[in-house]
Amino acid sequence: MQLADLMATDVLAVSPDTTIGDAARRMIARDTGAAVVIENGDLVGLISERDLMRAIPDACSPETTVSERMSRHVMTASPGTSAPEAMAIMVEGPFRHLPVVDGGRVLGIVSMRDLMTWTSLRLRLGPLGDADEEIDSAELLATIHRMRTGAA
Numbered sequence: 001m002q003l004a005d006l007m008a009t010d011v012l013a014v015s016p017d018t019t020i021g022d023a024a025r026r027m028i029a030r031d032t033g034a035a036v037v038i039e040n041g042d043l044v045g046l047i048s049e050r051d052l053m054r055a056i057p058d059a060c061s062p063e064t065t066v067s068e069r070m071s072r073h074v075m076t077a078s079p080g081t082s083a084p085e086a087m088a089i090m091v092e093g094p095f096r097h098l099p100v101v102d103g104g105r106v107l108g109i110v111s112m113r114d115l116m117t118w119t120s121l122r123l124r125l126g127p128l129g130d131a132d133e134e135i136d137s138a139e140l141l142a143t144i145h146r147m148r149t150g151a152a
Contacts, residue, residue: 003086004079006118007100007108013038014047020055020069021062023047034097036106037070043106045070048097076101077110084139087115 012035014023023035027049037045047070055069076099077086086098096112 001083001118001122002079003077003081003083003098003100003108003110006083006114007079007110008032008114009108011036011099011106011109013106014066015039016044016065016067016070018066019062020047020052020060020064020066023066024052024062027052033111034109035066036074036099036109037066038106042104043074043076043099043101045072046074046097046099047071048095050096071095074099078102079107083115083118086110087112087119090115 010030012026012030012032014026014035014037016037016039027033027035027047034046034048036043037047045067047066051069051071055064060069075089075093075095077089079100079102081089081100090096090098090112098110099106100108100110
């Protein structure tokens, strides 16, 4: 299974000068845990629920800009990245949202929840297609274990 088959394509995008208050309101309205940060057509960061939560102890104003709180060095994947590979990237990250990019353009985003849903189906129902045949269920479980426990 490739990310092109799993990713959400209705991606919330904000600019670096969007306030964190506005970004949070837009994320709530869209029921999403992250927004990509786009400047001049380029992905420059990602603002997530975690980034917003980290602003609270610092007593950040809702008028603080996204550029001050976003994650800057964002890992990305291609539409052809496999689900287990994406899960491994996110576990090693550690982060819960992975933008899917082609030619510098954000095509979609996949969350850890998306990957866990696929994993649950895969483990219950078996392979979900031809490309799914080569995926080792034991490796999927090991990746989930690393994610949940931080084990090596």
